Amino acid sequence: MIKLKGIAAAGGISIGPAYRVGKEEYIVPKQSIRPEEIPVQIQLFEEALIKTRREIIDLQKRIGFEMGQEEAQIFDAHLLVLEDRMLIEEVISRLKREQLNVAYIFQEVLKKYVDIFSKIEDEYLKERIADINDVGKRILRNLLGKQKKGLDDLRERVIVVAHDLSPSETAAMHKKNVAGFVTDVGGKTSHTAIMAKSLEIPAVVGVAEATFKIKAGDILIVDGILGEILVNPDEATLVEYRKEEEKLKGVTAQFFTVKDLPAVTLDGRAVEVNANIEFPDEVPAVKMHGGEGIGLYRTEFFYMNRKDLPTEEEHYQAYKYVAEEMNPHPVIIRTLDLGGDKFLSQFQIPHEMQPFLGWRAIRFCLARPDIFKLQLRAILRASVHGNLRLMYPMISGVEELRQANKILEEAKGELRQEGKPFEEDVQVGVMIEVPSAAMTADILAEEADFFSIGTNDLIQYSLAVDRANEKVAYLYEPAHPAVLRLIKNIIDSGHKANINVGMCGEMAGEPGFILLLLGLGLDEFSMPPQVIPEIKYIIRSVTSKQVEEIAKQAMTLSTGKEVEAFTAAKLKEILK
Amino acid sequence: MPLFKKTLTVNNKQGLHARPAAVFVQIANKFNSRITIRHEGEEVNGKSIMGILMLGAEKGTSIILEADGDDAEIALVELEKIIINEEEK
Numbered sequence: 004m005i006k007l008k009g010i011a012a013a014g015g016i017s018i019g020p021a022y023r024v025g026k027e028e029y030i031v032p033k034q035s036i037r038p039e040e041i042p043v044q045i046q047l048f049e050e051a052l053i054k055t056r057r058e059i060i061d062l063q064k065r066i067g068f069e070m071g072q073e074e075a076q077i078f079d080a081h082l083l084v085l086e087d088r089m090l091i092e093e094v095i096s097r098l099k100r101e102q103l104n105v106a107y108i109f110q111e112v113l114k115k116y117v118d119i120f121s122k123i124e125d126e127y128l129k130e131r132i133a134d135i136n137d138v139g140k141r142i143l144r145n146l147l148g149k150q151k152k153g154l155d156d157l158r159e160r161v162i163v164v165a166h167d168l169s170p171s172e173t174a175a176m177h178k179k180n181v182a183g184f185v186t187d188v189g190g191k192t193s194h195t196a197i198m199a200k201s202l203e204i205p206a207v208v209g210v211a212e213a214t215f216k217i218k219a220g221d222i223l224i225v226d227g228i229l230g231e232i233l234v235n236p237d238e239a240t241l242v243e244y245r246k247e248e249e250k251l252k253g254v255t256a257q258f259f260t261v262k263d264l265p266a267v268t269l270d271g272r273a274v275e276v277n278a279n280i281e282f283p284d285e286v287p288a289v290k291m292h293g294g295e296g297i298g299l300y301r302t303e304f305f306y307m308n309r310k311d312l313p314t315e316e317e318h319y320q321a322y323k324y325v326a327e328e329m330n331p332h333p334v335i336i337r338t339l340d341l342g343g344d345k346f347l348s349q350f351q352i353p354h355e356m357q358p359f360l361g362w363r364a365i366r367f368c369l370a371r372p373d374i375f376k377l378q379l380r381a382i383l384r385a386s387v388h389g390n391l392r393l394m395y396p397m398i399s400g401v402e403e404l405r406q407a408n409k410i411l412e413e414a415k416g417e418l419r420q421e422g423k424p425f426e427e428d429v430q431v432g433v434m435i436e437v438p439s440a441a442m443t444a445d446i447l448a449e450e451a452d453f454f455s456i457g458t459n460d461l462i463q464y465s466l467a468v469d470r471a472n473e474k475v476a477y478l479y480e481p482a483h484p485a486v487l488r489l490i491k492n493i494i495d496s497g498h499k500a501n502i503n504v505g506m507c508g509e510m511a512g513e514p515g516f517i518l519l520l521l522g523l524g525l526d527e528f529s530m531p532p533q534v535i536p537e538i539k540y541i542i543r544s545v546t547s548k549q550v551e552e553i554a555k556q557a558m559t560l561s562t563g564k565e566v567e568a569f570t571a572a573k574l575k576e577i578l579k
Numbered sequence: 580m581p582l583f584k585k586t587l588t589v590n591n592k593q594g595l596h597a598r599p600a601a602v603f604v605q606i607a608n609k610f611n612s613r614i615t616i617r618h619e620g621e622e623v624n625g626k627s628i629m630g631i632l633m634l635g636a637e638k639g640t641s642i643i644l645e646a647d648g649d650d651a652e653i654a655l656v657e658l659e660k661i662i663i664n665e666e667e668k
Contacts, residue, residue, distance in 0.1 A: 089627035
């Protein structure tokens with residue numbers, strides 16, 4: 004038995020045989036053919052193309068249905084390659100000229116293109132090479148008449164082991180036959196990790212040389228909690244982990260029993276447990292997992308994958324839908340938060356040395372009141388259809404809040420003149436994610452209706468850590484005393500001014516931190532829908548006195564690691 | 580059959596081998612006309628993504644766009660628009 008360490012990307016434990024992805028190589032023989040065989044070879048090629056096309060369209064439909072149009076669009080590029088006239092013509096003309104078997108010729112032609120493209124330095128082209136290889140393999144497989152061995156067609160539950168997984172590969176996975184993921188590369192925020200989390204499949208990423216150390220068919224234990232992989236475990240370990248796996252399953256089922264109950268502590272202190280969403284079609288998932296409202300509705304997607312700007316009507320229709328669906332529960336819409344690592348093609352944002360400190364979020368919106376006001380108008384108009392609130396991202400001081408509110412007032416004035424109805428007293432909150440805002444929370448609280456703490460950026464800014472940089476990512480500590488003090492200050496300042504303080508960063512959905520945050524007095528927790536049942540379960544298992552004591556003790560510790568170990572131990576104690 | 584031809588300068592900072600190529604091919608395929616792109620002595624089918632990607636037309640280089648067929652005139656106008664649109668945004 005060997006043990007491999009990696010980064011825990013998606014929780015849970017799973018056991019199964021290793022299934023290697025990415026090394027699907029075909030040995031294509033080179034065979035001469037007689038001239039009279041040429042038409043047959045062309046026909047074989049055409050049939051393979053038609054079959055491949057059908058496969059891709061089927062897959063695209065299924066993915067679109069299961070995961071949304073966004074993911075399904077990946078396959079448009081595949082179809083474009085498949086239907087490429089130049090590629091097809093070249094294969095046919097070389098077939099006639101060289102009189103070799105079509106599979107061999109196709110492979111050669113494909114190789115030629117990939118070689119040419121590999122020489123061009125371009126990120127986009129790199130992605131296209133992956134598409135070309137992906138489609139190429141499908142065609143080759145169909146040409147050789149081999150059984151399809153794709154991830155979309157697995158017959159038993161396996162643990163997928165790969166160097167890296169392309170979006171197309173991850174998207175094609177089925178929860179019913181993929182029990183876990185292991186990849187050589189990637190971090191907590193890599194595509195694979197995010198997908199694994201949303202599919203609720205245990206995953207460990209960044210396992211150095213996993214693909215060298217694991218052979219196909221090896222029995223693996225994926226521990227997505229500790230970030231460990233056990234290869235070919237002995238019987239005793241296997242038994243132990245099977246028990247653990249069963250227990251986790253039982254626990255998950257236990258969590259689901261409380262999902263529709265309110266989030267109150269044993270002594271009756273009620274908090275809100277809300278969901279973070281990006282697309283309106285996530286609303287059913289929120290309800291399914293027992294989310295009460297929406298604590299963070301990200302609005303960048305309106306601007307993605309298109310060249311023009313979204314209209315007010317498009318914004319309005321989406322907000323109206325979400326507001327109506329969630330009514331009477333609150334829906335907090337975050338105004339456009341572009342920049343940092345989110346760029347939109349419509350706006351020519353010059354390359355910046357430090358984009359996270361640059362022209363982004365509210366700074367961009369204040370500089371482009373045309374774009375900002377259009378969104379505010381849509382939110383205001385939709386506010387009559389439910390319990391809508393709005394929230395500005397990246398506020399660094401009260402002046403920005405005032406400027407944004409001024410534009411909001413202008414939008415209200417316009418709507419009044421046009422006779423369009425809106426909620427006059429729509430609540431306006433501030434997302435606290437810049438240390439300066441956290442330190443001046445008392446000033447901001449005087450002019451804001453609520454706070455929502457955005458921990459991802461707050462941690463990155465206060466600890467000066469770029470968490471996408473693998474060399475310094477270890478410094479990214481949510482429970483660092485500096486972060487905890489800022490959070491405490493935000494909550495205390497909010498409460499002094501009688502406003503609600505919520506949190507919509509990743510920290511709010513981490514079971515380990517719930518007791519601490521609850522103890523610090525947080526009023527609202529917003530998180531990915533999947534973790535809601537567990538968080539509610541935890542909240543319903545403690546008393547306010549218990550958590551206040553935990554928070555008090557945690558605040559006296561000197562390092563983030565100590566805090567994490569302490570809160571994890573307390574959580575274990577309580578859930579026992 | 581009319582033949583329409585125009586010389587254009589690639590202004591997009593990513594060149595024509597990047598994102599615009601896919602859009603270009605999708606639009607090109609809506610027309611009956613044969614679409615050809617010439618660049619530095621090479622000539623490729625404008626309806627082929629592989630072809631356009633292979634040209635590797637960088638920013639600042641010029642390409643000759645050619646449409647040949649019954650809808651050549653409108654094809655040329657529409658395809659030119661894609662390239663111009665990409666410059667603006």
